[in-house]
Amino acid sequence: MADQLRRITLARRPSGDPVPEDFALETGDLPNPGAGEVLVAVEHFSLDPYMRGRMDDARSYADPVPIGGTMTAQGVGRVVASNADGLSEGDRVTGMTGWASHAVLKASEARRIDDGVPPTSVLGVLGMPGFTGWYGLNDLGRPKAGETLVVAAATGPVGSMVGQLAKAAGLRTVAIAGGADKCALARDAFGFDAAIDHRAHDDARSLRAAIAEAAPDGVDIYFENVGGKVLEAVVPLMNTFGRIPVCGMVAWYGGVEESEDRLPMLWRSVLVKRMSVSGFIIADHWDRFDAFLSDVAPRVAKGEIDWREDVAEGLDHAPETFIRMLKGGNTGKQIMKI
Amino acid sequence: MADQLRRITLARRPSGDPVPEDFALETGDLPNPGAGEVLVAVEHFSLDPYMRGRMDDARSYADPVPIGGTMTAQGVGRVVASNADGLSEGDRVTGMTGWASHAVLKASEARRIDDGVPPTSVLGVLGMPGFTGWYGLNDLGRPKAGETLVVAAATGPVGSMVGQLAKAAGLRTVAIAGGADKCALARDAFGFDAAIDHRAHDDARSLRAAIAEAAPDGVDIYFENVGGKVLEAVVPLMNTFGRIPVCGMVAWYGGVEESEDRLPMLWRSVLVKRMSVSGFIIADHWDRFDAFLSDVAPRVAKGEIDWREDVAEGLDHAPETFIRMLKGGNTGKQIMKI
Structure with missing residues (x-):
C-alpha cells in the first residue's frame, strides 16, 4: 500500500470569489472500508457551481463544508477494496467521493456503472x-x-x-x-x-x-x-x-x-x-431519476443529445480549475482527472 | 327622464399616489340600452386597489382606463330599462358598471342577484x-x-x-x-x-x-x-x-x-x-367561480365566514375614498353607495 490519500480541504471560508488560499492539499493514510463499505480509487470527479455555496457558512439546503473538511463532489472510480456484498474489486462505481484520490463509500450510496457507459458521462449528461x-x-x-x-x-x-x-x-x-x-x-x-x-x-x-x-x-x-x-x-x-x-x-x-x-x-x-x-x-427529486435515465440515456446513445466535457488533470489543480469554472473559463462539463 | 348620467372619469394619469385632481365628475344624458342590453341604476359599486394599476399607461394584464374614460368598477343596481330577454325592470344585477350612477350592460355580462343575498356581498365576500x-x-x-x-x-x-x-x-x-x-x-x-x-x-x-x-x-x-x-x-x-x-x-x-x-x-x-x-x-379563473360559491356561500350564510364593509356615500366622494383606501384608511371592503 504505497498509495496515500490525497484530498483538497476547505482551508477557510472565501470572502467573495474564492482564491487558491481558501483550499489546502492534505495527505494521509488510506482509510479502511468498514462493514458494508468499499474503498474507491477515484479516477474522475465533478466540479459544479453549487460547490461555491457549500463553502459559505450560511443556512442553506445542505450543510456547509466544515473548515478542514474535504470539498464535496461526485466522483467515479474503481473499487480497490470491498467489505460489502455485491461490489467487488475492479467494479467501476460513482458516489460522493469528494475532491480526493480515494474515498470510502457505503455500498448503498455507490452506484455501479456498466461497462458500455462512458464513465465521466455519469457526472454530466447522465448525472x-x-x-x-x-x-x-x-x-x-x-x-x-x-x-x-x-x-x-x-x-x-x-x-x-x-x-x-x-x-x-x-x-x-x-x-x-x-x-x-x-x-x-x-x-x-x-x-x-x-x-x-x-x-x-x-x-x-x-x-x-x-x-x-x-x-x-x-x-x-x-x-x-x-x-x-x-x-x-x-x-x-x-x-x-x-x-x-x-x-x-x-x-x-x-x-x-x-x-x-x-x-x-x-x-x-x-x-x-x-x-x-x-x-x-x-436532490429532492431522485424519485424521478429512473424516468430521466429512461428518457435521456437512449437519446444520448443514439447521438441525439450531445455533450461536452472539459477535463483538467491533477487533484492539486482542482482549486484553480474550480475558480476558473466559476468565471466561465471552462467549456462543457468541468471534470477533474486524478 | 329627469335623471342624468353622472360618472367619475380619469382626468389625467397620476404621478405616484393619486390626488383628487386626477379625477373628474362628468354629467350627461342617460344612455339607451341597445339590443340585448339593459340600463342599470347603480346602487353600490366597489373600490379595489387594482384600479390604481388601471390609471397608469403601462403594459398590464388589462387595458388602462383612457384619459376621459369612466373609472372601472364592479357595481350592483336595479335594471331600469331592459332591451334583453331574461332581465326585467326591477331586477337586481351586478356587472362592470364603472364609477357611475348608471350603466348600460350586456345581459350576458350582468349577473342577477337573488333576493336573499345581501346586495353588496357580491362586491366583496362573495365577489x-x-x-x-x-x-x-x-x-x-x-x-x-x-x-x-x-x-x-x-x-x-x-x-x-x-x-x-x-x-x-x-x-x-x-x-x-x-x-x-x-x-x-x-x-x-x-x-x-x-x-x-x-x-x-x-x-x-x-x-x-x-x-x-x-x-x-x-x-x-x-x-x-x-x-x-x-x-x-x-x-x-x-x-x-x-x-x-x-x-x-x-x-x-x-x-x-x-x-x-x-x-x-x-x-x-x-x-x-x-x-x-x-x-x-x-379574471383568468372564472371557471372556478361556481366552485368558490358552492364552497363559501353556505359558510357565509351560516356565519362561519365573517366580513366587513366600509360604505362611503356619494359618487362625487369616490376619488377621495379611493385615495384614502390606497393608504389603508378603510376598514373592510370599500364600497361606494350612490
Missing part, C-alpha cells in the same frame, strides 16, 4: 447536471411546442441539456453564453436557434435588446441558473404565464453587483404576467 | 375579492393543517377571506394590519391567531422580528397582496417548500421606497428554500 436540466425543464418549465426558451451557461451540462430537450420538443431556443466560441458551440453542437454572447453586453439593457431580437415572440420559459444581469435582462421580456425554474444563480454566489432595487421590477412581472417562479434542488 | 382569496389560497397556496400563513391587509376582503379559510383548514394564521383597531378586528372577528400592526414597525427588520415571534415555526404560505416592507420582512422567514401566491402589491402601486437591491435576497430564498412564487389574476 446530476443533466437530470437537473431535464427535471427543471419538464416538471417546472412545462414546455409547449412553439414557445421560446432562454437559458444561460448554455454550453454547460445543465444549459446544453435544457436547450436540446426544448429544441426537440419544438421550442425556439435562445442561448446565453460567454464568448464567440461558446456561442458557436451552442448553435452548432447543441442546436440553439440563437446564441448571445453576454460578454458583448455591458449592462442588462443592452443584453435585453439582444435577447428581444432573438426572441421576437417573447420568452415563455427562462431556465434560471445564473441570476444577475441575465435575470434582469430577461424578466421584462417574459410572456404572460411564463415560467422560471430556478436551479442556480452563479452570478451572485460570490456577491452582488451594484444595482438599484430590482425586486419591484420582478414582482410586478410576476403579478402582471401571472408568472410561476419555482426554486428547486435536484 | 371578486373573496374569490381571489379563495383561489389563491387553495390552488396556489396549497394549505396543509399545521402550517403557518401570513397575510397583509388582513381585515380587507381578500385578507380576511384568506385568514378565515386557512384557520378553518387548521393553519396558524398571522395577520398584518395597519393600526390597533384593525389588529383587534383581525383577531376578534376573523380569528387570526396573531395580528401585527405594521405601523408600529418603521423598517422591515423590526417587522420581521415581530412576525418571527408570531410564527415560531416559520412561514409556509405568504399570501402576497402588498409587496414593499412586508415582503422584505417575510421572505427570510419562509420555510422550505414555502408558497407565495401573488395577487397584488399595493405598497408599490404609487412608486417604490428607497432600498438596496432586494432581488438577490428573494432569489436566494427561492432557490435555497425551493419556493414557489405564483402570480395570478383572478
Whole structure:
C-alpha cells in the first residue's frame, strides 16, 4: 500500500470569489472500508457551481463544508477494496467521493456503472447536471411546442441539456453564453436557434435588446441558473404565464453587483404576467431519476443529445480549475482527472 | 327622464399616489340600452386597489382606463330599462358598471342577484375579492393543517377571506394590519391567531422580528397582496417548500421606497428554500367561480365566514375614498353607495 490519500480541504471560508488560499492539499493514510463499505480509487470527479455555496457558512439546503473538511463532489472510480456484498474489486462505481484520490463509500450510496457507459458521462449528461436540466425543464418549465426558451451557461451540462430537450420538443431556443466560441458551440453542437454572447453586453439593457431580437415572440420559459444581469435582462421580456425554474444563480454566489432595487421590477412581472417562479434542488427529486435515465440515456446513445466535457488533470489543480469554472473559463462539463 | 348620467372619469394619469385632481365628475344624458342590453341604476359599486394599476399607461394584464374614460368598477343596481330577454325592470344585477350612477350592460355580462343575498356581498365576500382569496389560497397556496400563513391587509376582503379559510383548514394564521383597531378586528372577528400592526414597525427588520415571534415555526404560505416592507420582512422567514401566491402589491402601486437591491435576497430564498412564487389574476379563473360559491356561500350564510364593509356615500366622494383606501384608511371592503 504505497498509495496515500490525497484530498483538497476547505482551508477557510472565501470572502467573495474564492482564491487558491481558501483550499489546502492534505495527505494521509488510506482509510479502511468498514462493514458494508468499499474503498474507491477515484479516477474522475465533478466540479459544479453549487460547490461555491457549500463553502459559505450560511443556512442553506445542505450543510456547509466544515473548515478542514474535504470539498464535496461526485466522483467515479474503481473499487480497490470491498467489505460489502455485491461490489467487488475492479467494479467501476460513482458516489460522493469528494475532491480526493480515494474515498470510502457505503455500498448503498455507490452506484455501479456498466461497462458500455462512458464513465465521466455519469457526472454530466447522465448525472446530476443533466437530470437537473431535464427535471427543471419538464416538471417546472412545462414546455409547449412553439414557445421560446432562454437559458444561460448554455454550453454547460445543465444549459446544453435544457436547450436540446426544448429544441426537440419544438421550442425556439435562445442561448446565453460567454464568448464567440461558446456561442458557436451552442448553435452548432447543441442546436440553439440563437446564441448571445453576454460578454458583448455591458449592462442588462443592452443584453435585453439582444435577447428581444432573438426572441421576437417573447420568452415563455427562462431556465434560471445564473441570476444577475441575465435575470434582469430577461424578466421584462417574459410572456404572460411564463415560467422560471430556478436551479442556480452563479452570478451572485460570490456577491452582488451594484444595482438599484430590482425586486419591484420582478414582482410586478410576476403579478402582471401571472408568472410561476419555482426554486428547486435536484436532490429532492431522485424519485424521478429512473424516468430521466429512461428518457435521456437512449437519446444520448443514439447521438441525439450531445455533450461536452472539459477535463483538467491533477487533484492539486482542482482549486484553480474550480475558480476558473466559476468565471466561465471552462467549456462543457468541468471534470477533474486524478 | 329627469335623471342624468353622472360618472367619475380619469382626468389625467397620476404621478405616484393619486390626488383628487386626477379625477373628474362628468354629467350627461342617460344612455339607451341597445339590443340585448339593459340600463342599470347603480346602487353600490366597489373600490379595489387594482384600479390604481388601471390609471397608469403601462403594459398590464388589462387595458388602462383612457384619459376621459369612466373609472372601472364592479357595481350592483336595479335594471331600469331592459332591451334583453331574461332581465326585467326591477331586477337586481351586478356587472362592470364603472364609477357611475348608471350603466348600460350586456345581459350576458350582468349577473342577477337573488333576493336573499345581501346586495353588496357580491362586491366583496362573495365577489371578486373573496374569490381571489379563495383561489389563491387553495390552488396556489396549497394549505396543509399545521402550517403557518401570513397575510397583509388582513381585515380587507381578500385578507380576511384568506385568514378565515386557512384557520378553518387548521393553519396558524398571522395577520398584518395597519393600526390597533384593525389588529383587534383581525383577531376578534376573523380569528387570526396573531395580528401585527405594521405601523408600529418603521423598517422591515423590526417587522420581521415581530412576525418571527408570531410564527415560531416559520412561514409556509405568504399570501402576497402588498409587496414593499412586508415582503422584505417575510421572505427570510419562509420555510422550505414555502408558497407565495401573488395577487397584488399595493405598497408599490404609487412608486417604490428607497432600498438596496432586494432581488438577490428573494432569489436566494427561492432557490435555497425551493419556493414557489405564483402570480395570478383572478379574471383568468372564472371557471372556478361556481366552485368558490358552492364552497363559501353556505359558510357565509351560516356565519362561519365573517366580513366587513366600509360604505362611503356619494359618487362625487369616490376619488377621495379611493385615495384614502390606497393608504389603508378603510376598514373592510370599500364600497361606494350612490
